[in-house]
Amino acid sequence: MQTTLCGPDWTRVDEVAVRGRAFADGRLLQGEALATYLLDAVETAPAADPLEAVAEAAAELEGFYAAVVSTDESTTLIADGARSIPLYYDVDSRVVSDRGRVVRDTTNADRNPVTESEFLLTRYVTGPETIWCGVRAVQPGEVVRLEDGTVRRQTYREYWPDGSLENGDDRTERANGTDHATRLEAALEIALDRLERVAGDRPIVLSLSGGYDSRLLAASLVERGREVIGFTFGRSGHPDVEMSREVASRLGIRWEFVPYDEALWAEWYHGEVGQQYRTQAFGGDALPFLAEWPALRLLLEDERLPTDALYCPGHTVATPSERLPVFAGESRGDDSATGAVGCGSGDEGSEAVTPSLEGLLEYILEIHYSLWGWDDDAFRAAARERIRRGLLGERDSAMIDGPASAAAAYERWEWRGRMSTFTNGDLRTYENADVDWWLPLWDPAYVRAWQQVPLEHRREKRAHANLAVDRYRTVADVPTDRASITDRTLSPVDRHLALVRHTPAQQFTERGGEWDPPYLAPREAWSEPGQHPLAWDGAVDNALLERLPTERGFYALRTLAETGRLDLSDGESTTPDSQLSLPTDDPSDSSTEPS
Template sequence: MQTALCHDGWTRADGVAVRGRAFENDRLLEDDVLAARFSEIRESDAPLEAVASVAADLEGFFAAVLEDGDATYLVADGARSVPLYYGTGGPVSDRGRLVREALEAPTDPITESEFLLTRYVTGPETIWSEVYATQPGEVVRIGGDGIERRTYRDYWPTGPDDDAGSVGDSSDHGARLESALETALDRLERVAGDRPVVVPLSGGYDSRLLASALVDRGREVIGFTFGRSGHPDVEVSREIAARLGIPWKFCDYDESTWREWYRGPPGRRYEREAFGGDALPFLAEWPAVRELVADGRLPTDALYCPGHTVATPSERLPRFVGERRRSEPSSVGCGPAVDADDEVDSADDRERIVPSLEALTDYVLERHYALWEWDDPTFEDAARERIRRGLRGDRDPDAIADRASAAAAYERWEWRGRMATFTNGDLRVYEDAGLEWWLPLWDPVYVRAWERVPLEARRGKGLHADLARERYRRAADVPDERAGLTDRTLSPADRHLALVRHSPVRQFTERGGDWMPPFLAPRSAWSEPGSHPLSWYGIVDDDVLEELPAFRNLYALRTLAATGRLDLEDASGPIPDGSTIRLPTADE
């Protein structure tokens, strides 16, 4: 089978192509050594099982393509950090569009509808018919007899329901999680060598945990953020870096500059190459990374470590009937202002649901299929079946029978459906700038530890957030109150103090010569183009904005643009006249 692997990080040897790094026991495998490890399966009588067995022994972030006789095998790590695309009779590629063009594949109305409503496609499909993507922890065999898939590593939390009184000392769980973090950081340091580690430092807990733990180890750490000075995410990030004593780089965003970034040749190329047909290209930090690297403010020889974490799917867990009412910490934040359009409300503000497959399906459909309002019975039936498949995987429907299993099913769905496609798409940002990356908080050892955390301690990333606060308090020597500060808990007084903390000189230098007051718009106004903390509505032409209805979520507009339903630069084309969309399935 033809391969069209475009990234220059692939190593090819003896019919095997690999990319990335992995640990086997305490041994770090990369390049030719990693390729040789997969080559060992050639003499196996059951090559699919042999490939899955090799992959299951590896812990890291990698992908592999193996040619063995008449069959081709594709391997994705447990985080699906390096996507591969394929189809029957087409090439294998790390760019979905190349497979689609080779097969001349039309769009699929069901998966295209899902993309329009969520900004990603769940499962192995893409928006193009018969074009597929590898899934987390999966091996795919493509042969003359068709396609066969095998999951060798799944995500299914097994922590007990502590409302049932089955949980021991919470300090035991915290100690195990911290021990797993230390192992993950040991691996990170081996990958980084003597290079600095760059962390996209947000106002949340994830990146704070990474930066604090690395500073505690004496590592050279550089933080960066982006957006508008005065935005709470930026100001908390600035404070964290200052208290940790690490360099902090900032890229200011404004609408006119966004227009130049997005519409120029680099932006057009990035959008085309990063769109694999299964998730909207990650955009928030793309210009910041490019600008800060181009200006020499961030090094090219560093290891870049986003704070994406196994704990994130726990943020939107529903509350189940019969649970006690508790407060949750505000722990959003793997990257600065990345999901400013996405509110993560407290689970105690939500209606309790029955811990069942159908109730979870309703919850996912209402919460996640919501970029547009819609009414399409054909798609609703198909979407429900896709959600059920994502919730239970290969398990029987009756495997979801209590609160613990229902929570596990939801977290599995969110990881495989949302994070492994859309969120991990932010790694393409670093690749576009020629940078190396690593995901320490998705290291399998940290994943296994988090899977064992009791349900209530997972909610709102609770135990993970506790660990982040404690490691930051320890590394920065700050009082508990400041250790727990996030972009969502920054007080109005703190925000207004930005006017004092930022002298006119600092404002002038941060903004490249233009002085402006700090960004002080309240969160309730962030949906308005001129008041968004990323200013990224600048990619939309003013005339198009004028014609659009009040409903202006940029993710929703970009899904229309990606499928050819809206030209962000031309108001003479079709413009939605409300918040309701007609899905392509309605025409079938």
């Protein structure tokens, strides 16, 4: 079998190739040590079921890594629980790579009309498939064995956040003075301990946004006495920029900012370097991440960020909980009595969703398959089956019998579909910039603790947000009401005053002495041409932009561009209507392989 590994820092020991790091028995394993650990598992595996032995060994590893074990008889692929490093293969067991396009080009695979339709409407492909027929991706927490043209898959790490405890119950925990918040905080400390071991004495760089995730990391690391550097990008005056400016100032950390504008995006997106990055980063299952890609490259080129640092995106296992619907019959509790904060999922006033498989299917189709309008019965039937597999895995649909199990199924779907493909694809940005990374809020210890948080405290990431607010309030010495403000709740007055309050030296460098921020558009106007806070409309030819449906955002245009349906640089390119014609002429071509 052909094995082509293109990413950086792969290490090979005999038949095992590994990349990344993981903890086992308190030891940090990387390079040869990690490869040797897996090699021992392979060599001692019983002949009857070597896949099971490799899965058991992988289950003991806690970190972010990928591995390829190649012998004369078979090839085994391993992904960590977050699928932070992708691996791809073809169903006929001919080629393996960490780039999906390599597998596609080697096999000359055609496009799959169903999965391509899913990509056009969501910007990612759920399950193991890609937009190319027969090209598959290893799923999070999965081991795949390829042998004699057959594919065997085993999941060694699942995700089903039902709020239950592995040992004991909530009453026992509360009687002992322990609750979900205490467990979550303890798990965060484990994750931070591991982060510090990976970082060593290097500085830690955070993409600092206006939300709770990166704020939690920044405050926690400052509390531990670490050197922290934050960087932010976008238009000056954008609430995300101004909130991160304030957080960095109050925590006393260095803050670097890259202003975005349309002219720069035209250069970045259509330039040779940008085209090369998008080609390399597209594995056929998710639109390449762009948001911080130019900022990171510019800051490194200008030596405003160190190359010898550990970069930590704020992606977190709590994010799928942010988009949970309100379920019929669910008791939401009294948030005002507990002082709970949330991230504002936008479900206030929306119609309650029936906590059943059917209710979830319709909710996901409406919320997530929405980059374009569409009306295609063939694709609807295929998409419902794909979503069903993502919700349940090997579980029976009867397991969804109330709000708690419906929430668990929904969060599992997001974990395996959206988070592990599109969101974690952000890491390709850091690899492209040739810097080291780690995902502390996807640490398996934090994942386990989050799974045990009850639904009412997972919703809108409340327990996670409360932890972030409390940590930031303590470290920055600010009142709780100020510590709770995010980019979504920052007032227009704060947007005006943030620069002179927190980075007054930048008044003449960032805005040329101007008082008013150049960007004050309200959130409801961001979809209008020229109003996006990242200014990435500049990647679209002006004549083309004028003819496109105004309600369709940049992601929608990029899915068309990635599949060759639209040339963003060509003002004469044929533009679609608001309703998209999907390529599902023959849905029988799509795989029915369970996810």
